[in-house]
Amino acid sequence: MKKEVICTVCPMGCRIAVEGEGENILSVTGNACKRGEQYASSEFCHPVRILTTTIRTDREQKPLVPVRSDKPIPKEKIFDCMEMIRQQRVKTPIHTYDILVENICGTGSNIVATGTIE
Known part of the structure; x- marks a missing residue:
């Protein structure tokens, strides 16, 4: 191949x-x-990728917080991870580097905040 x-x-x-x-x-x-x-x-x-996206919050004024995986995720698990993230709603306050989802889809990678919402 x-x-x-x-x-x-x-x-x-x-x-x-x-x-x-x-x-x-x-x-x-x-x-x-x-x-x-x-x-x-x-x-x-x-093939692996760093996953970068947003997660919904409990705040109407700031409904999304930017996030990324702290380690590369196998490419074949990206869509499963996105589905899991889509189902999440996190409570504020959120600070940069807070772990919002641990060991997403069994990949060993955590989803961490890349922004702050007080």
């Missing part, structure tokens, strides 16, 4: 081609640095 990824490790944005079978990487081409090779290999075998 062949997959092309755009590296996000540095501003160069290399187009990297990865060829492999399952988790066995056969070749990585197009990267300008070693970090790009590591990124592309990881993206080929186990």
Whole structure:
């Protein structure tokens, strides 16, 4: 199987081609640095993302608080995590870095506030 990824490790944005079978990487081409090779290999075998979204609050004046995952989440679990977040309503006050959802969908990642609502 062949997959092309755009590296996000540095501003160069290399187009990297990865060829492999399952988790066995056969070749990585197009990267300008070693970090790009590591990124592309990881993206080929186990793609992960930082989840950034909002959660509803109990305040009418400020109904949403921005949040993000504190660790990358497996790409295949993103929609499950979004559904769980959609069902949440958090109580104020909320401070930056407060953990609002622990171990979301069993990923080991917490959803933390990136804003403050008093």
